Amino acid sequence: MDTPIRVMLAKVGLDGHDRGVKVVARALRDAGMDVIYTGLHRTPDEVVTAAIQEDVDVLGVSLLSGVQMTVFPKIFDRLKKEGADDMIVVAGGVMPDEDAAALKRMGVREIMLQDTPPQAIVDTLKRLVAERGPR
Amino acid sequence: MTAPVSRASSSLALVERVAAGEPAAIARMISRAESGSSEAREALARIYKRAGRAHIVGITGVPGSGKSTLVGKLAEKIRQQGGKVGIVAIDPSSPYSGGAILGDRIRMSDMATDPGVYIRSMATRGATGGMARAALDAVDILDVAGFDTVIIETVGVGQDEVEIVRASHTTIVVSAPGLGDEIQAIKAGILEIADIHVVSKCDRSDANRTLIDLKQMLMLGMTMTGPTDWQTPVIGTSSVSGTGLDELVAAIVRHRHVAFETETGRRRQLAIAHFRLRKTAENLLLERMGEAVARAAAPLADRLLRRDADPYSLANELLDTSLPGGPVHEQSARSKVAR
Ligand code: B12
Ligand SMILES: Nc1nc2c(ncn2[C@@H]2O[C@H](COP(=O)(O)OP(=O)(O)OP(=O)(O)O)[C@@H](O)[C@H]2O)c(=O)[nH]1
Ligand SMILES: [Mg+2]
Numbered sequence: 196m197d198t199p200i201r202v203m204l205a206k207v208g209l210d211g212h213d214r215g216v217k218v219v220a221r222a223l224r225d226a227g228m229d230v231i232y233t234g235l236h237r238t239p240d241e242v243v244t245a246a247i248q249e250d251v252d253v254l255g256v257s258l259l260s261g262v263q264m265t266v267f268p269k270i271f272d273r274l275k276k277e278g279a280d281d282m283i284v285v286a287g288g289v290m291p292d293e294d295a296a297a298l299k300r301m302g303v304r305e306i307m308l309q310d311t312p313p314q315a316i317v318d319t320l321k322r323l324v325a326e327r328g329p330r
Numbered sequence: 331m332t333a334p335v336s337r338a339s340s341s342l343a344l345v346e347r348v349a350a351g352e353p354a355a356i357a358r359m360i361s362r363a364e365s366g367s368s369e370a371r372e373a374l375a376r377i378y379k380r381a382g383r384a385h386i387v388g389i390t391g392v393p394g395s396g397k398s399t400l401v402g403k404l405a406e407k408i409r410q411q412g413g414k415v416g417i418v419a420i421d422p423s424s425p426y427s428g429g430a431i432l433g434d435r436i437r438m439s440d441m442a443t444d445p446g447v448y449i450r451s452m453a454t455r456g457a458t459g460g461m462a463r464a465a466l467d468a469v470d471i472l473d474v475a476g477f478d479t480v481i482i483e484t485v486g487v488g489q490d491e492v493e494i495v496r497a498s499h500t501t502i503v504v505s506a507p508g509l510g511d512e513i514q515a516i517k518a519g520i521l522e523i524a525d526i527h528v529v530s531k532c533d534r535s536d537a538n539r540t541l542i543d544l545k546q547m548l549m550l551g552m553t554m555t556g557p558t559d560w561q562t563p564v565i566g567t568s569s570v571s572g573t574g575l576d577e578l579v580a581a582i583v584r585h586r587h588v589a590f591e592t593e594t595g596r597r598r599q600l601a602i603a604h605f606r607l608r609k610t611a612e613n614l615l616l617e618r619m620g621e622a623v624a625r626a627a628a629p630l631a632d633r634l635l636r637r638d639a640d641p642y643s644l645a646n647e648l649l650d651t652s653l654p655g656g657p658v659h660e661q662s663a664r665s666k667v668a669r
Contacts, residue, residue: 198365199429199453224429229453234436241442245435248448250357278332278354330361 200228200324203251205242206235210260215288219255222313223320239269247279252324258288267298281330283323287311341373348377348475353448356475360450363467366617374467377474384416384473384480385586388494390520391504393486396530399569400504401483402438405447407579408479414446416472416480420462423453430454434483448477454485461493463613466606469497479582494523496605499589499598500582504528505544507536521547524562526581532566532573541566559594560585615653622652 202223204216213235220230231249233242246254258266263286274282286298287307295306305319335344335354341362347355359377362370389397398419405415419434432451450472452462461484469480484494494501503524508531527548529541545564563581567574589595630644639647 198361199423199455201361220431224424224431225427227428229423229430229432229451231432231435231451234439237439237442241439244353244443245449247353247357248450249435250354250361276332278334278352279357280334281336330358 200253200320201231201249201251202228202253202255202320203231203233203242203246203249205233205237205246205254205256207237207239207242207256207258207266208260208262209236210258210262211235212257212259212288215259216257218313219257219287219316222317226317226321228317228320239266240273243270243273243277243279246282247274247277250330251282252327252330253283253285253320255285255287255320258286258290261290263288263290263294263298267301267303271302281327283320283327285320285323287316341367341370342376345373345376348471349380351445351475353445356448356471357450359471360464360468363471364452364462364464366464374470377467377470381470381473384469384478385500385582385589386469386498387479387481387582388484388498388501389481389504390484390494390501390523391486391506391528391530392509394509395486395504395506396569397483397486397504398434398437400528400530400567401434401481402440403567403569403572403575404481404579404582405438406440407575409444409446411579413479414477415448416469416475416477417447417449417483418452418462418465418468418472418480419449419483420452420454420465420485422485423455425456428455448472448475461497466497466609493605493609497602499595499602500525500585502526502528502578502582504530505540506530507534507540525560525585526578527562527564528574528578529564529566531568531570533568533570537566537568559592560588619649619652623648626652 204220206213206216216232220232223230231245231251233245242254242256256266256270270284274280284303285305285307286303289309298306304323307316307319332352332354335358339358341359344355344359348359359373363374389401391397401417401419405417408415417438419432421430421432421434423430430453432453435449435451438449450468452465452468454462457463465482469482472480482494482498501523503520505527507529527544529537529544531537541564548562548564565574565578565581567578589598626648630648633639634641634644
């Protein structure tokens with residue numbers, strides 16, 4: 196049976212910009228994915244706990260507040276500690292190029308910033324999940 | 331550090347880790363149940379045999395009546411009393427794309443990192459009755475993982491397609507003020523399925539009207555049924571002020587006793603088993619039919635379009651040709667020979 200791709204979209208910290216993440220949520224839903232949105236103001240711990248319980252294929256973090264370099268290390272630490280190593284982590288929002296490069300080295304698979312067409316996000320997630328293979 | 335749960339982990343190998351309560355193992359097991367993979371069947375069989383301790387509480391009510399918020403508050407209360415709570419929250423899939431935005435969880439975020447609360451969102455994926463196909467497997471998995479109360483939140487139901495009552499020990503029907511003049515449960519025909527009635531949002535001034543209306547409706551119905559082990563209470567709650575939550579938890583605990591210790595409860599459990607068996611058989615049937623039907627249907631649809639035969643006969647023919655195990659319908663089997 197074909198199961199829809201499961202995605203968690205997360206907003207972390209004080210960042211209140213949720214327009215983009217809602218656009219992404221709708222695009223993914225319309226592409227046939229199951230989307231779980233955490234709502235605003237979650238902690239990295241809350242996000243990872245939820246992502247593990249939901250066993251999402253992709254954890255997508257939306258950040259427009261500039262705190263990416265403190266948030267992602269926490270997320271990867273927790274994922275590893277819980278044994279959820281095969282979760283695909285991606286990021287979106289607004290951030291400088293050098294941060295994006297550093298995050299990629301840390302394990303963030305793709306970073307999709309302003310003006311990324313929703314269809315491109317859909318295609319990227321489908322590709323990442325296909326590359327990983329079934330669970 | 332926990333050993334990774336990867337796609338290389340066999341479902342059987344996950345069973346003990348589920349029983350030990352490892353979140354990632356529980357999560358993956360539920361995913362495999364959802365995907366319906368045959369690899370998981372033996373593991374799910376073992377889980378089923380070990381399950382049966384948890385109190386299964388179903389919560390239903392029209393969209394927006396406050397179910398998710400209430401489930402979050404209930405979980406908090408049950409935690410305070412030392413219980414562990416598993417939650418299966420079901421939302422509808424879009425009939426157009428097949429995708430879903432699963433929004434129940436947002437309303438339950440107060441206990442977001444408490445290991446004694448496990449929340450799993452599920453999409454209906456075309457299943458009717460307000461339930462997802464793997465919801466009951468998920469309940470078993472959470473049960474074996476040590477969650478002693480498992481709450482199922484159905485999609486906001488409309489008409490009488492409410493399967494929750496046939497799957498849970500205790501069914502709570504939530505009505506809310508401000509969603510129309512009539513008690514929604516009456517309109518939806520689900521008044522009778524409640525073991526406990528909740529009128530939510532009692533912080534609102536119009537809630538009292540809803541409470542009174544509902545109680546009156548129930549009084550009218552009461553004369554029809556004889557005395558039982560259980561009097562269905564009507565409880566006003568507010569997830570904002572906390573009103574009624576303790577009373578609701580107490581009612582749930584009392585009904586747990588009915589479900590597990592009385593003759594009424596035993597009958598209910600047997601009915602649940604019947605339902606489960608039938609539902610599983612239905613799903614198996616659909617699964618087995620799936621591809622075969624897809625292949626056999628094209629020429630039959632063609633004949634239907636030409637009005638060569640009627641839908642009923644052709645549907646029978648379709649089943650006869652595509653179901654393993656031969657014709658299910660004797661008469662049409664004979665008519666096939668005759669042709
Ligand atoms: C609209 C806006 C606001 C609105 C937000 C409304 C809302 N509910 O979202 C309001 C006015 C409230 C606001 C407030 C603030 N803002 Co403002 N805001 C913007 C603005 C102009 C546009 C953001 C937007 O909505 N874009 C449209 C959406 C569709 O795009 P998007 O969010 O980028 O999303 C796309 C991609 O990034 C990607 N994406 C997004 N999330 C995800 C997630 C995943 C998983 C994936 C794959 C992709 C993805 O997909 C989307 C589609 O392409 C940006 C400037 C800019 N050009 O980005 C500043 C901006 C983000 N804000 C900024 C600031 C500083 C603030 C304030 C602190 C200002 C202040 N001093 O009060 C406050 C903070 C509020 C808070 N609590 O967070 C700065 C952030 C600087 C930084 N990060 O270092 C920016 C960049 C402006 C600037 N150049 O200085 N803001
Ligand atoms: N005033 C008041 N509002 C409430 C209460 N409980 C929930 N709400 C609000 O009612 C709306 C719906 O709440 P949910 O908990 O999402 O309702 P639901 O029944 O789970 O909704 P669906 O899952 O979409 O069917 C939200 O805006 C809540 O904030 C309450 O006790 N009082
Ligand atoms: Mg809900």
